[in-house]
Amino acid sequence: MMLHEFIRRFGTALSIAILLMVALIAWLRAGA
Amino acid sequence: MKISLVHAAGWLVAYLALAVAPMVVAYAGPVPAPRGFWVEFSVGLGFVGLAMMALQFVLTGRFRSVAASVGLDSMLQLHRQLGLAAFFFILAHPLILFVTEPAYLAFLDPRVNLPRAVALSLVMAGLVLLIATTLWRQPMRLSYEWWRSVHGLLALMVTFIGVVHVLQVGHYVSTFWKQVLWVVITGGALMLLVNTRIIKPLRMIRKPWRVAEVRVERGDAWTLVLAPAGHAGLRFAPGQFVWLTLGESPFTAQQHPFSISSSAERPARVHLTVRALGDFSARVGETLPGTTAFIEGPYGAFTPDPQPSRGITFVVGGVGITPVMSMLRTFRDRGDRRPLRLVYGNPSLERALFYDELAELERQLDLQVVHVVESPPAGWDGETGRVTPALLDRFLPDDPRAHEYFVCGPEPMMDAVEPHLRQRGVPLTDIYSERFHIV
Numbered sequence: 001m002m003l004h005e006f007i008r009r010f011g012t013a014l015s016i017a018i019l020l021m022v023a024l025i026a027w028l029r030a031g032a
Numbered sequence: 033m034k035i036s037l038v039h040a041a042g043w044l045v046a047y048l049a050l051a052v053a054p055m056v057v058a059y060a061g062p063v064p065a066p067r068g069f070w071v072e073f074s075v076g077l078g079f080v081g082l083a084m085m086a087l088q089f090v091l092t093g094r095f096r097s098v099a100a101s102v103g104l105d106s107m108l109q110l111h112r113q114l115g116l117a118a119f120f121f122i123l124a125h126p127l128i129l130f131v132t133e134p135a136y137l138a139f140l141d142p143r144v145n146l147p148r149a150v151a152l153s154l155v156m157a158g159l160v161l162l163i164a165t166t167l168w169r170q171p172m173r174l175s176y177e178w179w180r181s182v183h184g185l186l187a188l189m190v191t192f193i194g195v196v197h198v199l200q201v202g203h204y205v206s207t208f209w210k211q212v213l214w215v216v217i218t219g220g221a222l223m224l225l226v227n228t229r230i231i232k233p234l235r236m237i238r239k240p241w242r243v244a245e246v247r248v249e250r251g252d253a254w255t256l257v258l259a260p261a262g263h264a265g266l267r268f269a270p271g272q273f274v275w276l277t278l279g280e281s282p283f284t285a286q287q288h289p290f291s292i293s294s295s296a297e298r299p300a301r302v303h304l305t306v307r308a309l310g311d312f313s314a315r316v317g318e319t320l321p322g323t324t325a326f327i328e329g330p331y332g333a334f335t336p337d338p339q340p341s342r343g344i345t346f347v348v349g350g351v352g353i354t355p356v357m358s359m360l361r362t363f364r365d366r367g368d369r370r371p372l373r374l375v376y377g378n379p380s381l382e383r384a385l386f387y388d389e390l391a392e393l394e395r396q397l398d399l400q401v402v403h404v405v406e407s408p409p410a411g412w413d414g415e416t417g418r419v420t421p422a423l424l425d426r427f428l429p430d431d432p433r434a435h436e437y438f439v440c441g442p443e444p445m446m447d448a449v450e451p452h453l454r455q456r457g458v459p460l461t462d463i464y465s466e467r468f469h470i471v
Binding site for chain 2: 018
């Protein structure tokens with residue numbers, strides 16, 4: 001994997017990970 | 033640049049923790065009763081988007097420790113990508129609220145609360161402007177200097193109003209220590225901007241430079257030869273770059289990144305070779321000798337191992353030759369005899385920077401230069417066309433893993449070369465690459 005692609009995926013993976021964490025925390029909180 | 037995967041993974045975890053921390057902290061301690069999923073999700077996106085906005089100031093803070101492990105160009109690429117993500121998170125925050133609970137539209141109603149409606153409308157407009165001017169700076173014909181000033185100010189405004197909004201709503205941030213945390217986050221972002229735009233220029237004032245010579249190079253390019261004025265010069269590693277400011281004051285938005293093209297063994301004469309590509313670079317040739325200059329840096333991890341343990345293959349297009357010239361000149365001055373190959377693509381031979389000196393360096397170093405020319409002159413018996421994987425294959429060592437690779441040039445060339453080297457078995461950590469359109 002080239003570096004450019006790596007960084008692009010890195011940023012995308014990071015954004016998706018954050019989005020999922022927010023959704024999980026919100027779901028736990030709403031369901032609590 | 034050469035990336036350190038361990039460091040990169042460390043920064044990933046650190047970023048993730050810092051981005052989500054304010055949301056987790058908001059839910060800590062005694063908090064009001066939970067609302068529905070969509071409201072909680074939207075509020076979470078707001079918290080995280082704002083934390084990411086504050087972290088954007090860290091990514092552009094030009095910290096050498098961070099930039100050394102992943103490279104400043106990658107940092108700026110990440111800044112761009114995460115900035116877009118933060119934009120969508122922040123934008124989604126009110127949109128989800130308005131759709132799921134229309135009562136929240138009152139936040140934008142000036143009859144309910146005028147200052148709040150104005151501030152929130154302003155922050156959304158500011159955010160859209162921030163992203164639009166960045167994505168479409170060139171079609172919008174905005175000068176780099178103007179954009180850079182506005183970018184910093186808009187980002188600060190969005191972060192500031194965002195934090196005020198968090199404190200005013202106060203649903204999850206009503207306790208004193210939570211409020212302190214948010215004030216510290218805003219203060220931190222402000223300090224980072226002050227550091228980049230004010231403190232670093234102040235340090236540069238003590239080490240001014242003078243343009244000693246402006247050399248005309250082949251194909252719309254010039255070399256600025258900078259001499260230190262009253263100090264010892266700049267220690268750098270070959271392949272690094274600096275941010276250049278021309279004129280009497282370092283306090284200007286007119287700061288541009290350029291690779292150093294001179295030898296690292298000659299710190300008292302720094303050469304910056306610039307091709308007319310943008311509004312600033314096109315005017316570099318008009319610079320008068322004697323002009324004061326300021327340089328910030330050096331930065332960049334596009335640098336070879338000082339120990340000549342392995343050979344290097346350089347794959348270069350156009351003005352991407354400048355950091356490689358710095359390496360070759362440094363190797364010459366150090367008597368470094370490692371095997372070197374340079375595949376150098378240009379639209380025409382007239383555009384091939386340092387053509388004569390490269391021929392001389394072939395005699396002085398263990399170097400083979402392969403010029404690849406798209407429109408060759410009559411009688412040309414060298415390589416023609418573009419630097420393609422097929423062409424590259426003919427000049428790779430028998431075992432491609434025996435060399436390290438430095439790739440620098442236009443995007444299409446890099447997008448073709450980097451994956452090809454990986455296919456040929458070269459580990460990611462042996463491919464150093466630098467893209468020059470970093471801003």
